[in-house]
Amino acid sequence: MPQLNxxxxxxxxxxxxxxxxxxxxxxxxAHTFPNEPTLNTEKTKTEPWNWPWH
Structure with a gap:
């Protein structure tokens, strides 16, 4: 069997x-992300969901 060069x-x-x-x-x-992370310490107020069957 011949040897490979x-x-x-x-x-x-x-x-x-x-x-x-x-x-x-x-x-x-080189790729950039579409949404750069931002440092946001402000708390957003969350509302409870209004479930129509509850």
Missing amino acids: PAPWFAILLFAWLVFLIVIPPKVL
């Missing part, structure tokens, strides 16, 4: 890790 597979492995570690993280971290 490691040269092209090693280059593919290195290129894949290069993509995963250098190219993808900035693209993922």
